Amino acid sequence: MEAEAAPTIKKLALQVLPTVFPSALPYQCYTDSTKSLYLVTSGKDATHAVDNVGTMHAALAVSTALMALPDIKVIVNAGTCGGFIKRGCKIGTVVIPTKGAFHDRRIVIPSTPFEQYGIGATDLTSCAIANEVREKLGYLGGCCSSGDSLDHSKEDDEIMEGNEAVVKCMEFAAISQVAKMWGKDLVGVKVVTDLVDGDKPAFEEFMANLSSAAEALQASIPQVLEIIKKEE
Numbered sequence: 001m002e003a004e005a006a007p008t009i010k011k012l013a014l015q016v017l018p019t020v021f022p023s024a025l026p027y028q029c030y031t032d033s034t035k036s037l038y039l040v041t042s043g044k045d046a047t048h049a050v051d052n053v054g055t056m057h058a059a060l061a062v063s064t065a066l067m068a069l070p071d072i073k074v075i076v077n078a079g080t081c082g083g084f085i086k087r088g089c090k091i092g093t094v095v096i097p098t099k100g101a102f103h104d105r106r107i108v109i110p111s112t113p114f115e116q117y118g119i120g121a122t123d124l125t126s127c128a129i130a131n132e133v134r135e136k137l138g139y140l141g142g143c144c145s146s147g148d149s150l151d152h153s154k155e156d157d158e159i160m161e162g163n164e165a166v167v168k169c170m171e172f173a174a175i176s177q178v179a180k181m182w183g184k185d186l187v188g189v190k191v192v193t194d195l196v197d198g199d200k201p202a203f204e205e206f207m208a209n210l211s212s213a214a215e216a217l218q219a220s221i222p223q224v225l226e227i228i229k230k231e232e
C-alpha cells in the first residue's frame with residue numbers, strides 16, 4: 001500500500017521512474033540516484049480509488065517490473081501482515097519468511113495433485129541472502145501464508161495451521177512463485193500490524209498500527225538493503 005511505502009520513498013529520496021510500466025497498468029516504480037534500487041507500488045483501483053492489494057496485483061506488478069528490469073537479482077517484498085501469537089508474534093514483530101503458501105486456493109479433486117498445487121508452497125529455506133538478513137537482524141522466520149482476504153475462514157485456518165503459518169498477508173505467496181519462475185532471490189520483510197489469533201477484528205488493529213508499521217519498515221529497509229548490497 002502507498003502508506004507502507006511512503007516513509008521509505010521519502011527516507012531514500014526515491015524518484016518516479018515512468019518508463020517501467022505500460023500506461024494501462026496502475027503501478028508505479030521509483031528509483032534512487034544510482035539506479036541500484038527500484039521500489040514498486042501497486043497504485044490505486046480506478047473504480048474504487050483505494051490502494052490495490054492482493055495476489056493478482058502483486059504478481060502482475062513484480063512480473064511486469066522484471067520484464068523492464070531483467071537484471072534485478074534480489075526482490076524484497078516489504079509490507080504489513082497479521083501475526084500469530086501462538087508462533088511468537090506481537091504487534092511490530094518483523095518476519096523474514098522461510099516459506100510462502102496460499103490458504104484460500106482450495107482445489108480438492110481426489111487422486112490428483114490439485115490440492116497441493118492450490119496451496120502452492122514455495123520453500124525459501126535455501127535462500128542464503130534471506131537467511132543472512134534474518135540472522136543478522138534477529139528477525140523471526142517461518143511460513144507467510146497469503147490469500148485475497150483480510151479476514152479468514154475456518155477453511156483458511158485449517159490450511160494455515162497445516163503450514164504452521166507465522167504470519168498472514170495478501171501478497172507474499174504470489175511473489176514467491178513469481179520470484180521462483182524468474183530465478184530471483186526473495187527477501188520478505190513483513191511487519192505485524194494485527195494478531196490473527198488475538199481477540200480484536202483485524203481491520204481495527206491494522207488501521208491503528210499501519211503508520212507505526214510503515215515507520216518500522218522505513219527503519220528496517222536500509223539495514224536489509226545494506227546486507228543485500230554487501231553480498232552482491
Ligand code: ADE
Nearest residue numbers: 080081082168169170202
Ligand atoms: N496485512 C496486515 N494484516 C493482515 C491480515 N491480517 N491479513 C492479511 N493481510 C494483512
